[in-house]
């Protein structure tokens with residue numbers, strides 16, 4: 001930003017490497033196949049290659065400290081020494097990964113979704129005993145990385161999670177407000193800024209995405225206070241406060257009232273920012289870092305439009321720097337890794353590397369060094385059949401009232417009170433994994449693949465019968481993941497070969513691209529569901545991924561409102577549900593774990609979202625008979641605000657994660673708000689701890705205080721996909737025993 005006006009930068013960059021080197025290195029380290037030195041060396045290599053890439057592409061300002069072995073919020077917690085008591089005896093990488101993943105018997109930090117991006121960060125824990133202090137110089141990551149880049153001849157702008165965001169994302173012990181610790185935390189940031197300045201840093205970027213959420217006047221005052229204090233430091237780098245993920249509203253005037261040198265605004269998902277900026281008279285003496293290139297989606301930027309936005313911003317700021325709307329960590333690295341994409345689609349895409357070029361180009365165009373090229377993109381032709389069906393079906397026919405349905409279903413299924421079931425996926429055996437990989441690579445044919453899948457289903461069904469579960473699942477061996485499996489079979493989607501992004505420190509996903517009108521050419525799950533059902537007399541659930549989750553976990557087109565895309569998805573699923581029902585599958589579960597992920601950051605926008613998100617679910621299920629039992633599954637912290645929406649899905653049975661978030665313990669009172677069947681998870685299926693029969697029976701008794709026995713289902717929190725085959729038996733056996741035990745006490 002000392003460069004001639006205007007410049008170009010990005011707010012952050014993928015850290016996972018072109019070949020997922022980060023994933024491989026961390027997994028090897030956890031498995032003991034790589035030592036600490038090897039891991040650290042891989043980190044250095046990854047950082048090095050990012051810095052060189054960014055420099056070679058002509059960026060004027062290059063960020064550093066965007067690397068992380070796990071998560072940037074976790075890094076910040078360590079940086080300021082916010083280490084919970086239970087990890088204090090550990091050191092270095094041990095402490096780091098223990099906080100991230102837990103160790104035997106010691107739970108790690110909770111994870112939470114990062115501002116609607118699909119990325120999950122760790123939740124720092126603070127309380128009365130928290131004493132912030134700056135990690136010792138050598139362990140101060142921002143400083144170390146700044147110096148490391150410098151040695152390589154790259155001048156960088158260290159990126160930090162801002163103090164307000166850090167505290168507002170933290171979980172506090174009871175009766176404690178994280179913001180009460182602001183002054184202490186600010187002093188640590190102050191010390192860090194001074195050290196960075198001493199090392200030569202000209203600029204520091206403080207990420208404050210929390211400004212895109214509703215803040216109280218107290219929180220806004222804290223924002224002003226924090227940045228006035230930091231800006232008063234006698235020797236410090238210039239400060240860029242970067243916001244992202246939407247409109248920052250009232251926070252802009254507050255920030256503008258502090259002497260920070262630069263403010264970053266998102267002009268992609270925050271269309272109101274332009275108006276707000278104008279309303280405060282612009283930032284005549286500051287630098288505006290204008291996020292005009294979408295950092296969260298994979299579409300090519302319409303350069304002329306972006307340039308027009310920049311042109312209108314030129315009059316509203318002292319200096320203008322073209323940038324991305326947020327860190328590029330949320331998009332895949334390089335389109336060049338996708339030679340096989342269909343050319344028309346490919347021409348419409350831009351991954352992290354290409355977005356850098358866009359930002360650089362826009363900077364040059366604004367300096368009138370060159371004109372932006374005209375790029376015409378062919379949009380997908382609309383599928384008129386799909387559009388017409390969406391119009392004609394509207395909301396679909398509402399189902400009968402639950403009492404009517406449930407009586408009909410009781411006659412058909414004759415399930416005992418407190419029926420036991422699981423959520424869908426079973427652990428993936430080495431053989432299944434190998435077979436899937438071989439089949440994908442063309443090393444084995446479909447028949448060989450199917451044979452292994454059938455054998456796996458046989459095994460999973462027999463296992464569940466042996467354990468005495470009431471409603472069975474087929475175990476999902478044919479699905480590598482719950483989104484890609486459907487995206488691959490639906491029209492309107494395309495899968496990438498290498499388009500990986502980090503969904504959490506230890507979770508990598510390859511979101512499909514949703515670029516056209518969606519329809520379902522042929523049945524997707526009927527074959528395996530009916531095969532599984534043919535192996536047992538007990539009911540087997542058909543399991544589908546819901547419309548909102550398919551939308552949330554894809555890179556979706558932006559030329560249609562999300563509600564309209566979701567309706568198309570719902571129709572495709574409706575066809576599938578119809579075929580499952582016709583094939584004799586009487587219980588169908590539609591998973592919507594991402595219902596919460598698309599929840600708008602601003603409260604005022606939530607009612608609208610929840611109304612369409614629930615209506616598309618009802619549309620998908622609207623055609624079924626009263627006797628068909630519709631289940632849904634929601635995992636990841638569900639809270640009061642989503643609860644009403646979950647019940648508006650009007651499923652016959654809802655399984656929800658209830659055992660896992662330690663901060664929101666199993667609550668019968670909440671589950672009781674459903675009028676229909678409900679299965680609050682009685683144990684954490686993702687932990688290796690198997691609770692005993694008594695513990696689970698007690699949980700069930702507790703739930704029965706607020707839920708009638710004919711509505712209460714017994715199930716774990718979530719699926720078993722990430723577990724090892726040997727790990728699940730004890731917990732499941734105990735769960736079934738607990739249900740039987742409680743049933744007996746009911747009839748006694």
Ligand code: MET
Nearest residue numbers: 423424425591593719721
């Ligand atoms: C993240 S929710 C997962 C639901 C899916 N049916 C499973 O059991 O894996």
Ligand SMILES: [Zn+2]
Nearest residue numbers: 593635718719
């Ligand atoms: Zn789940």
